[in-house]
Amino acid sequence: MSVIIDIAGLPAESIVFQTSPLAELNVALHALSEPGHHPGLRGWVTATSTALPRDLADRLREADFLWRNTFSDLFIPFAGVRGGDGRAGATLAEELDLLDRLDDEQFVSAALEFAFLASYNKGGPSPLDDADARARALELAAARGPQQWQFAGRLLTDPASVRAWVRRLAEDCEEAFFADVWQRVHGTLSADVRHKAELLRRKGLGEALTAVSPALVLEDGGRRIRVDKLAYCRATAVDPAVGAGLTFVPSHFSWPHLMVLGRPGWRPVVHYPLGSPELPAPTSVDVLQLRLEALAHPVRMQLCRSTARAPHTTGELANILSLSAPEVSRHLAVLKQAGLITTRRRGRYVLYQLDVTVVARLSSDFLEGVLR
Known part of the structure; x- marks a missing residue:
């Protein structure tokens, strides 16, 4: 499974790298609501959450499906403005002005993205x-609690008031903590x-994609970009309608x-994370699946146990x-193909040993794969 972005015929000058304060506010709010996804931010999350005004904290809970379960496209409005130039704003206020330019159908559909994930693309x-x-x-909003249900109801019956509410929420976040963060x-x-x-x-684009993330690959002679994710989606960067x-937006x-x-x-x-030099490159989703399938057999689990202790x-x-x-031999071949077993020769014998470093990283590989 992958996300495909068709770029055939896209002029080079139409591929841009930009910062986006509103997009960064989105992931900051996500980190506050799902700190388990971001263990490196625990100190910041604790300090920021403790200092939030009570009224602001209550309002953040009311609309948290905009950033907790999905990353709402409302926080990247420059991508949807019809007749716009596709450029992000330099300040949060400028990006909120772009958000105001989305029509009600765009605003409501993007806000309720969690309800239509199966048909998103x-x-x-x-x-x-x-x-x-x-x-x-x-x-689906009701399943998230009465506050979310009431918010979704207001959004459907009175989009204008919710649009003003969301803008005020972002402005209050900027005053409370995000101005310092930005x-x-x-x-x-x-x-x-x-x-x-x-x-x-x-x-060229290939080198730039590699620098963004190992999960991005230029394919089909430069006609498309494949993003290694546990999802399927196909997008086009040459839609004449928009x-x-x-x-590309760093975070x-x-x-x-x-x-x-x-x-x-x-x-x-x-919207990509800035790499951290102490973190190894992420494993591809295909390799992760191969390794998990290789371990899903009792004989291969026993082989791992034996070869973890010593080469055999x-x-x-x-x-x-x-x-x-x-x-x-058949089971060892499966483990070796998955990169879980190393071999070395001793005379006419081949010794097999579990690569404990790879196995130790499987849990974090799995977490990165499903969260990516």
């Missing part, structure tokens, strides 16, 4: 006009934007999340497990 009827879509949105991280994000733009200009463009807060906006009628956006030959393992040597 296909589009569908608006909950403002379609009774079934409206009922589904309210039902001042602290903006320099680093801007430096990354300049670096990636220069890399794009000098060495205008050609592809934007201080988003690791391990790598988000791709692929909503029909919006320009695609890749096929014959030794067959004797330990009371199996035939050919059967052990």
Whole structure:
């Protein structure tokens, strides 16, 4: 499974790297509501949550489905403004002005994204006009609690008041904590934007994508970008209805999340975490699946146990497990193909040993894979 971004015919000047304060506010709010996703931010989350005014904290809980379960596209409004230039605002106020330019159908559909994830990249009827879509949105909002249900109801009956409410919420967040956050991280994000733009200009899109994340690959002779994620979505960066463009936005807060906006009628956006030098490169989803499947067999689990303690030959393992040597060889081949077993030769014998470093990282690989 992957996210595909079609870029065939996209002019080079339409691929841009930019900072976005509103997008960064989105992931900061997500970190506050889901600190378990961001263990490196626990200190900041604790300090910020403790200092939040009570009224603001209550309002954040009321609308937290905009950033807790999904990353609402409302926080990247520059991608959806019709007739716009596809550029992010330099300040939070400028991006909130772009948010005001979305029409009610765009605003409501993006806000209720959690209710239509299965059809996210296909589009569908608006909950403002379609009774079934409206009922589904309210039902799923109710499952998240009475506050979310009431918020979704207001959104469907009076979008204008909720639009004003959301803008005020963002402005109050800026006053309470985000202005200080943005001042602290903006320099680093801007430096990354300049670096990636220069890399794009000098060495091309392939090199720039590799620098963004190992999960991004240029394919089909440069006609499309594949993003390694546990999801399927297909977006186009050359939709004439909205205008050609592809934007990359760095984030201080988003690791391990790598988000791709692929909503029909919006320009695609890749919102990527800035890499941390102490973190190893993420494992691809395909490799992760291969390793988990390799371990999903009792014989291979026993082989891992034996080879974790010391290297063994096929014959030794067959004797330990009371199996035939050919059967052990077949299971070892599966583990080796998955990269879980290393081999070394001792005379005419081959010794097999579990790669404990790879196995130790499986839990974090799994977590990164499902959160990416």
